Amino acid sequence: MALLQISEPAASPVPHERRLAVGIDLGTTNSLVATVRNGIPVVLPDDQGRPLLPSIVRYRDEARGVDVGYAAEALQARDPQNTIVSVKRFMGRGLADFTDDRRFPYRFIDEPGMVRLATRAGIKSPVEVSAEILRALSVRATLSLGGELAGVVVTVPAYFDDAQRQATKDAAKLAGLNVLRLLNEPTAAAIAYGLDNAAEGTYAVYDLGGGTFDISILTLSRGVFEVLATNGDSALGGDDFDHRVYCWMIETAGIAPHSAEDTRLLMLKAREAKENLTLHPNATIVATLSTGDRVDLTLTADTFTAITRTLVAKTLTPLKRALRDAQLTPFDIKGVVMVGGATRMPQIQKAVGEFFGQPPLTNLDPDQVVALGAAIQANVLAGNRSPGEDWLLLDVIPLSLGLETMGGLVEKVVPRNSTIPVARSQEFTTFKDGQTAMAIHVVQGEREKVPDCRSLARFELRGIPPMVAGAARIRVTFQVDADGLLAVSAREETSGIEAAVTVKPSYGLSDSDIAGMLQDSFTHAANDMVARALAEAQVEADMLVAATRAALTADNDLLSDEERAAIVKAMDAVVAAREGSDQRAISAGTKALNQVTGDFAARRMDRGVARALTGRRVDALT
Ligand code: ADP
Numbered sequence: 001m002a003l004l005q006i007s008e009p010a011a012s013p014v015p016h017e018r019r020l021a022v023g024i025d026l027g028t029t030n031s032l033v034a035t036v037r038n039g040i041p042v043v044l045p046d047d048q049g050r051p052l053l054p055s056i057v058r059y060r061d062e063a064r065g066v067d068v069g070y071a072a073e074a075l076q077a078r079d080p081q082n083t084i085v086s087v088k089r090f091m092g093r094g095l096a097d098f099t100d101d102r103r104f105p106y107r108f109i110d111e112p113g114m115v116r117l118a119t120r121a122g123i124k125s126p127v128e129v130s131a132e133i134l135r136a137l138s139v140r141a142t143l144s145l146g147g148e149l150a151g152v153v154v155t156v157p158a159y160f161d162d163a164q165r166q167a168t169k170d171a172a173k174l175a176g177l178n179v180l181r182l183l184n185e186p187t188a189a190a191i192a193y194g195l196d197n198a199a200e201g202t203y204a205v206y207d208l209g210g211g212t213f214d215i216s217i218l219t220l221s222r223g224v225f226e227v228l229a230t231n232g233d234s235a236l237g238g239d240d241f242d243h244r245v246y247c248w249m250i251e252t253a254g255i256a257p258h259s260a261e262d263t264r265l266l267m268l269k270a271r272e273a274k275e276n277l278t279l280h281p282n283a284t285i286v287a288t289l290s291t292g293d294r295v296d297l298t299l300t301a302d303t304f305t306a307i308t309r310t311l312v313a314k315t316l317t318p319l320k321r322a323l324r325d326a327q328l329t330p331f332d333i334k335g336v337v338m339v340g341g342a343t344r345m346p347q348i349q350k351a352v353g354e355f356f357g358q359p360p361l362t363n364l365d366p367d368q369v370v371a372l373g374a375a376i377q378a379n380v381l382a383g384n385r386s387p388g389e390d391w392l393l394l395d396v397i398p399l400s401l402g403l404e405t406m407g408g409l410v411e412k413v414v415p416r417n418s419t420i421p422v423a424r425s426q427e428f429t430t431f432k433d434g435q436t437a438m439a440i441h442v443v444q445g446e447r448e449k450v451p452d453c454r455s456l457a458r459f460e461l462r463g464i465p466p467m468v469a470g471a472a473r474i475r476v477t478f479q480v481d482a483d484g485l486l487a488v489s490a491r492e493e494t495s496g497i498e499a500a501v502t503v504k505p506s507y508g509l510s511d512s513d514i515a516g517m518l519q520d521s522f523t524h525a526a527n528d529m530v531a532r533a534l535a536e537a538q539v540e541a542d543m544l545v546a547a548t549r550a551a552l553t554a555d556n557d558l559l560s561d562e563e564r565a566a567i568v569k570a571m572d573a574v575v576a577a578r579e580g581s582d583q584r585a586i587s588a589g590t591k592a593l594n595q596v597t598g599d600f601a602a603r604r605m606d607r608g609v610a611r612a613l614t615g616r617r618v619d620a621l622t
């Protein structure tokens with residue numbers, strides 16, 4: 001989704017009254033909470049001084065209760081089915097969505113919309129699991145800041161779709177947090193580096209976390225941030241480097257771990273060694289397995305670089321693809337922001353530096369940079385602004401939103417690339433006399449016909465007072481909030497009856513889906529226009545024929561026999577043309593029928609007025 005930064009005239013906060021606001025990086029591997037203190041963004045550590053919270057939740061055996069973070073991590077090997085790691089991968093996703101090669105030890109329950117996990121504490125949705133992580137961070141922040149939080153900004157990957165964003169928002173609500181907004185992770189990192197204050201230009205954000213790799217290309221122009229392209233690899237991260245070290249250990253020491261616990265121990269040792277090698281030329285690895293086997297090895301930085309060379313190279317493919325999508329070369333990039341603990345590895349920094357022909361930005365802690373940017377944003381949104389900080393970040397919607405109208409056509413209500421939040425209304429009317437209900441079908445896409453677009457939601461407006469076709473005024477309002485979530489409401493203006501839905505699509509769209517839908521709309525534009533014109537002519541013909549039939553029944557006596565015969569003849573011609581797909585023939589028939597019924601309509605109108613006036617005093621009418 002493209003991001004826009006716009007200036008917003010905001011009410012200035014009451015002097016000296018600061019509202020507590022935090023930014024939360026809800027990561028796949030680790031999560032953090034940060035705030036702005038005395039104008040400086042800082043991460044809030046736990047009571048033992050640790051800034052990170054491993055994104056791990058364990059449902060305890062004792063009645064109720066959970067372990068979150070390091071406590072859960074410690075028990076992960078012993079209780080894998082009830083210890084949920086990497087829950088972010090499941091947010092807003094069905095079982096069919098994550099058929100990657102990683103195997104998860106969980107008991108999945110495939111439910112429409114989002115997958116669930118069967119734990120000893122019952123069936124848990126990814127939203128509930130994430131809420132535990134958010135709750136732990138919220139408690140940490142409340143204790144550390146000494147008061148209730150007014151609001152939070154939670155970060156999500158730039159490629160997260162509506163369903164994943166909605167799930168993240170739901171998790172925050174479940175944790176009792178007031179979400180000021182969701183913010184894209186690369187944008188948060190760019191804000192932390194103050195790039196929003198920097199000169200205009202295009203920046204790359206290289207994010208290598210525990211299990212995922214994301215690359216985003218952002219451009220800043222006239223104070224506006226836009227995500228030009230995203231790419232990545234959802235199965236590549238620091239864990240893969242651990243695994244390479246683990247394999248090297250097993251081979252070099254000539255051992256074979258027989259239990260899950262030994263494997264886990266060796267993986268931990270591998271991770272420690274990897275992390276040590278970012279600052280030291282060697283790492284010693286010492287461990288005793290349950291079999292009594294001892295491991296005592298020294299891994300040099302050179303060996304580590306050699307055994308992980310292909311992993312480093314693997315990140316360059318998505319990088320190239322993202323640049324290609326943005327139609328840029330590495331030399332167009334003004335700065336490269338490093339995000340994610342795994343970018344501490346010197347071989348990564350070297351490869352990225354060589355690729356872009358400039359050293360990447362590494363002076364902020366890559367673990368913390370996203371949370372710090374989110375904290376800055378939260379501080380602004382909570383109203384704790386200082387002069388020159390009066391801006392907000394806004395997204396644009398990637399595909400048009402509209403309604404199905406008669407003939408299976410799409411009426412676009414909110415056009416693509418509108419900046420959000422946005423609200424748009426349009427009036428619709430009934431198709432038949434006495435129609436008391438209206439089916440509202442919300443669709444997304446650029447094409448003219450409903451089957452070529454994506455269906456988002458359906459609902460009905462019932463209780464419309466019976467009126468002649470076209471008399472009811474139904475105002476349909478589309479509202480897209482700052483997080484890109486859509487609410488649609490319909491209101492019949494004379495009676496005030498209303499119906500509404502909040503659109504929570506069970507599956508969102510990936511960037512490539514969006515690109516495909518746009519491409520389709522260009523390819524089919526000409527055909528679509530013809531199809532639309534035909535469908536419109538058919539709808540018009542149907543309406544006119546229905547109205548004429550009704551009029552003939554109601555006011556037959558106003559017509560002479562010849563007049564009646566002429567009308568019936570014209571009507572039959574329209575019905576016959578309507579069967580075919582010649583739009584011109586249908587339109588010509590409709591026009592002829594309109595002409596031949598002109599006088600009849602005028603006479604009916606006079607009679608209607610006369611009826612309405614009968615028995616009423618003149619002064620009551622003025
Ligand atoms: P995520 O965004 O997925 O939550 P993080 O940004 O917290 O992940 O990154 C976690 C990864 O960073 C882990 O694989 C961890 O081992 C790695 N990491 C952390 N510190 C270092 C370090 N000093 N050297 C190498 N890798 C590190």
Ligand code: MG
Binds near residue numbers: 027
């Ligand atoms: Mg991260």
